[in-house]
Amino acid sequence: MTPVIDARGLTKRYGDVTAVDGLSLRINAGEIYALLGLNGAGKTTTIRMLLGMVRPSSGSVAVLGSVVRPGAHDAWSRVGYLVETPAAYPELTVRENLTVAARLRGLRGRGHVDEVVERVNLTTYATQRAGTLSLGNAQRLGLAKALLHEPELLILDEPANGLDPAGVAEIRSLVRELSCEHGVSVLLSSHILTEVARLATRIGVIHRGRLVRELDAGNLAAQTRRRLTVSARDLVAAERALLAAGFSPVRTEPGTLDLTDDRAIDQPDGVAVVLVGAGCAPTRLVVEQDDLETFFLRVVES
Numbered sequence: 001m002t003p004v005i006d007a008r009g010l011t012k013r014y015g016d017v018t019a020v021d022g023l024s025l026r027i028n029a030g031e032i033y034a035l036l037g038l039n040g041a042g043k044t045t046t047i048r049m050l051l052g053m054v055r056p057s058s059g060s061v062a063v064l065g066s067v068v069r070p071g072a073h074d075a076w077s078r079v080g081y082l083v084e085t086p087a088a089y090p091e092l093t094v095r096e097n098l099t100v101a102a103r104l105r106g107l108r109g110r111g112h113v114d115e116v117v118e119r120v121n122l123t124t125y126a127t128q129r130a131g132t133l134s135l136g137n138a139q140r141l142g143l144a145k146a147l148l149h150e151p152e153l154l155i156l157d158e159p160a161n162g163l164d165p166a167g168v169a170e171i172r173s174l175v176r177e178l179s180c181e182h183g184v185s186v187l188l189s190s191h192i193l194t195e196v197a198r199l200a201t202r203i204g205v206i207h208r209g210r211l212v213r214e215l216d217a218g219n220l221a222a223q224t225r226r227r228l229t230v231s232a233r234d235l236v237a238a239e240r241a242l243l244a245a246g247f248s249p250v251r252t253e254p255g256t257l258d259l260t261d262d263r264a265i266d267q268p269d270g271v272a273v274v275l276v277g278a279g280c281a282p283t284r285l286v287v288e289q290d291d292l293e294t295f296f297l298r299v300v301e302s
């Protein structure tokens with residue numbers, strides 16, 4: 001199957017700064033792929049290279065089977081994109097902006113514009129001038145433009161930028177609907193990690209311009225760390241008892257021991273028995289799992 005995005009060895013240098021460094025990315029049809037990275041990690045530069053807006057220093061990109069070259073438009077009628085704060089004609093209303101965008105794309109029919117306006121929840125603002133929109137609604141207008149021509153592939157740079165929590169949830173359900181019901185493939189960048197965890201089917205962690213880790217969202221649980229967290233009044237005695245029983249406790253927060261041994265995680269009752277037997281019954285004993293944020297920070301700091 002031809003990937004919807006096939007980037008190989010993408011590198012972008014600005015003078016001494018290497019914004020993206022040998023990044024290869026293969027995204028298949030039907031995926032919702034999330035690029036996660038700290039500020040300055042290289043997400044926007046990567047997305048701009050995928051869209052042919054920035055010329056790579058080296059490497060190549062194919063989108064929907066067509067090689068991306070600045071100025072070449074082979075695949076763009078099948079791609080919708082939203083890159084950072086979207087541009088709009090400030091003096092025109094939301095609906096007028098979309099009507100102009102639809103005409104520029106050779107699309108006809110006001111009904112379709114109204115349908116997209118409704119889909120991104122902008123109906124109340126349809127007659128408001130774009131220049132007076134809040135950041136969140138400007139983002140919705142950008143997304144509406146990206147959806148006008150019913151693209152097969154959506155590339156969204158920080159789509160939840162500026163949106164309130166309800167807006168973030170709306171974007172999530174919209175992206176999920178486009179993916180599940182319309183078969184649209186999606187590449188998005190985000191640093192709203194909980195959203196990514198709920199939405200993406202695959203996650204790529206980008207750090208200092210490199211793709212440092214990829215993981216399937218479905219396997220997130222298996223790929224993040226689990227630990228048994230133990231608190232006890234006499235932590236020194238608890239630590240001694242656990243070491244004697246062959247566990248490897250590590251002190252973390254004050255008054256807490258972490259055990260990452262499978263034996264401890266799978267059978268916390270065994271740990272409780274050891275501690276009770278040593279006369280230092282646990283005051284707290286809980287299996288905890290890294291959330292994506294913890295996972296992400298661990299990956300980029302290692």
Ligand SMILES: Nc1ncnc2c1ncn2[C@@H]1O[C@H](COP(=O)(O)OP(=O)(O)OP(=O)(O)O)[C@@H](O)[C@H]1O
Nearest residue numbers: 014017018019037038039040041042043044045046
């Ligand atoms: N036009 C440019 N000229 C010089 N340096 C640039 C340019 N564009 C990006 N950079 C640098 O490249 C690096 C990656 O930037 P990029 O905007 O791609 O990161 P990002 O992950 O999208 O960050 P953010 O989340 O803050 O948007 C940064 O160090 C940035 O300062």
